[in-house]
Amino acid sequence: MKMLVTFEKAFRLRMIGHLDLMRAMQRALRRSDLPIRYSQGFNPHILLTFAAPLSLGHTGLREVMEVPVEGECNPDFFKARLQRALPPEIQLVSVRAVDDTHKSPMALLYAARYRADLEEVPDALRTALPAFLAQGEITAVKKTKTGEKTVDLKPMIHECSLNGNAMYLTLDLREESSCKPELLLRTLSDFAGVPLPRFTCTRLMLFAMRDLALIPLEDA
């Protein structure tokens, strides 16, 4: 059996990197005394997969991870036990039990929704937004390991709206097509001819795609 665990990573932990968070989660699982599974090999470790690493500096409200367990395990029991073993800055949102054959959340992940809280929104940026989105192609320069690559962001954007100083973004997040909020905001600022405003980012939720609609990843 596998547990699909949805959790919040609080603002205070935003500077804790992905690998550190994973280790913290593994230690919490050890503390919880739940029937977790270990990898084979000389240095066995707890089996655990995050759907998507959260960028350093980001808060996450509904992060998803998959925890394989031995035998059967009641999700409510699992949630209560694991929550007790976690620091207050990591709160569990939901736990769902699925078969071992269930597709991993990493494979199901399609997109993510973010809120970027901008310290200030220059008028030029606010005014430029409709025109920016109305372009037939939104060209951006993406830095990759091998160099720079020009991509079209247009098909990756599911939502991009400004509400006060908060920008809500739903963007593709899968291997073949992904756009980070930083890239979109940088491209938008360049388009508007203003420097990139300072912002903090919260990942609100992760999505899978079913019947051409985005559904919460933990429900997929």
Added chain:
Amino acid sequence: MNEQQEAVFERLLEQVQKPARYTGGEMNTDVKPWEEAEVRFAFGFPDTYDIAMSHLGIKILYHIINRLPWGLCERVFTPWPDMGDGMRREGLPLFSLESRHPVRDFDIVGFTLQYEMSYTNILEMLDLAGIPAYARDRGEDDPLIVAGGPCAYNPEPLAPFVDAYMIGDGEDVMIQLCSAVREHKKAGTSKEALLKALAGIHGVYVPRFYDVSYHADGTIAAMTPNDACAPEKVERCVVTDLNGADYPETIPVPYTDVVFDRIVLEIMRGCTRGCRFCQAGMIYRPVRERSLERLIEIADRLEASTGYEEISLSSLSTGDYSCLPELIQSLMDRYQEKRVSISLPSMRIDNIVKQSLEMTQRVKKSGLTLAPEAGTQRLRDVINKGVTEDDLIRSVTDAFECGWSTVKLYFMMGLPTETDDDLRGIGDLAAKVTQAYYRTPKEKRGKGLRVTCSASVFVPKPFTPFQWAAQDTLDMVEEKQQRLREYLKIKNVVFNWHEGHLSFLEACISRGDRRIGDVIYTAWKKGCRFDGWNEHFRFDLWMEAFRECGLDPAFYAYRERPYDEINPWDIIDAGVTKEYLIRECEKAKAEKTTQDCRKGCNGCGLQRWKGVCACYENARHV
């Protein structure tokens, strides 16, 4: 921290290296309510988070203070220069990790003194906190500044800055000190009155109640109490029953990488071996063991509360623990299913049990570190390192047969009476270790032999038989390092050596007097901090500081001191007596060894603690 400071802080976090050093919120660091606490203690470790969180003492005392219903303890470490500079630029005061309260709002700020080269970091922390460095400049509203730890055995170099020192084991005296502060706060008495009360606590040294006068040659003429509250000598604290001593059942679990990220089980305190260069071996006497049952109880609770995957057995000489194989076996049986590995640092060459090696490697194999310290039997006798070449070769052979192929050997250079033969001896030993590897059958030994030889520079330390010794000059050190490099040009052997400059300064400060405080302050003013970190060590600035203060570093490091000179640390009664240290120093000169005191009492002075001292008890039975 107010909202505006929070915003500044969050912005700084995005600009600095390793921001997780500053964010707190780790497992088992639950914040106690600030308003309800009667005594608030900021526990300062003058180094980075990664170093500080690897230290056992802070975890013990953190637990002890937080267990007091009226006490609160939070942690504060030295911000790395990028953060420190940022905080200064933005006017952000030093704050605690847990509740992010400004450090100057605490009642007590305590520092643990683990090594001399962290002293400038204390001044850096006080400055960032907005607390005047010099005790004389602090007022009634400033926190009480206290210190403890091994380097506090010579309290004088930091005497101008510290209000009160706790000398020796901290478990009990810490509670007494906090209680005194609590009563003082309730009664609303002056700081002067508090300090007088503190000076009356056993094991507490309050520097301002002592006057120091000097001879024309710079040596100390007298150190005398200037107030009736101050004892002639401050006797260190000894926790007599380690089983009864408080030990944390939960410890903070860092998110980010720290040097020792595991459960540390202190299996015993003290060492009976009597190596003559070793300060720890002298000041942590007598040997006190924790029982097997108590250790398993502690391990169980810590394993359950931390989720750590490794338990490390800690003490000055783990192999001397009387039921080591039983302990390892019980721990391994207990935690096999949970995949917890057991590690054994600081093993001595002569007692590494092959069985222990085999047992620990079943779970996880780490490198093997051995410390012969000197290259010849003659010099090992001088320093009373009771190991022989046969011991060493037998140990490494055992290890090679168990599949090890990486061995680290620690040596010291510049030990008293050292000659070229002793340096050559280091090369010979290393060669013999490689030969032992090749003698081991191929199917047994691991692949890829690697012998790492490290040679540190000897630093004479207070309360050791070598406390009167002269350190080698920097020129001598450099020349010896050259020779050692030649002697260690051996296949599969790597030689590591350290710059002599840091050891030279360490020697100046560790045996320094009260005047050294001004040098430390001047060096810090010039920009010195994180001196123990290569990239920040500025020897030139330190030398300028000595010049400006009119003090000669050679006076402190290079001079062989006569037995009748008053040492700055003579104000402390560390347990070992001067008579014993002189006796040991003379035996060293005569190349005579002293037996392990478990085999019979050597009269070091600890026999005064009747019933605590294992050697005293044994000596009666012999």
